[in-house]
Amino acid sequence: MEKTKRRSDCPITLSLDIFGDKWTLLILRDFIFFDNRHFNELVAIENISTNILTDRLNRLLANGIIKKEIDSKNKSSFLYSLTQKGLDLVPVVIDIYRWGAKYTEGNNAEKEFKKKVDLEFDKVIQELKERLITTHNIV
Numbered sequence: 001m002e003k004t005k006r007r008s009d010c011p012i013t014l015s016l017d018i019f020g021d022k023w024t025l026l027i028l029r030d031f032i033f034f035d036n037r038h039f040n041e042l043v044a045i046e047n048i049s050t051n052i053l054t055d056r057l058n059r060l061l062a063n064g065i066i067k068k069e070i071d072s073k074n075k076s077s078f079l080y081s082l083t084q085k086g087l088d089l090v091p092v093v094i095d096i097y098r099w100g101a102k103y104t105e106g107n108n109a110e111k112e113f114k115k116k117v118d119l120e121f122d123k124v125i126q127e128l129k130e131r132l133i134t135t136h137n138i139v
Contacts, residue, residue: 018063019089023048024056028086028093031066032128035135037080038071065089081136090132091125 007013019025026046030036036045042053057080060066065086071079082089098117101109117124132138 018059019065021056023052024060025093025096027053027056027060028089029097031080031082031086031136032090032093032132037136038077039080042080060086082132082138084138087129087132087136087138090128091121094121094125094128 007017019028023046026048027042030042030045034045036042039050039053039057042048042057043050048056057066057068060080061068063085064083066080067083068078068080071077094117097109098114098121101107101114101117
């Protein structure tokens with residue numbers, strides 16, 4: 001993957017260059033909440049075009065946020081998984097969820113989950129991380 005020229009050395013700018021677009025955040029959402037980790041599952045969820053999905057997965061791979069392995073249950077398929085670096089994005093994604101659930105009209109936030117996130121943010125993060133460590137085989 002070609003290195004892009006930095007616009008700035010600001011940590012926020014550099015982070016957004018990696019994961020700050022809609023599609024990348026939705027891919028991360030699907031990994032975290034729905035365990036959709038196959039290419040075809042990711043295409044189906046939000047009707048993302050295959051070339052955009054490929055680009056975003058490659059960017060996440062190149063930055064060490066996800067890994068790609070042959071699926072042990074289907075040798076002709078790849079399984080994408082979060083790495084430790086990707087796991088560290090869980091609080092970011094949950095904060096975006098929390099903000100959207102609070103401030104966007106007509107959203108489909110689950111009331112009980114939103115309440116739990118609001119009252120026990122750290123506990124929710126820990127529970128999600130523990131599940132992801134197991135399901136994504138993060139070492």
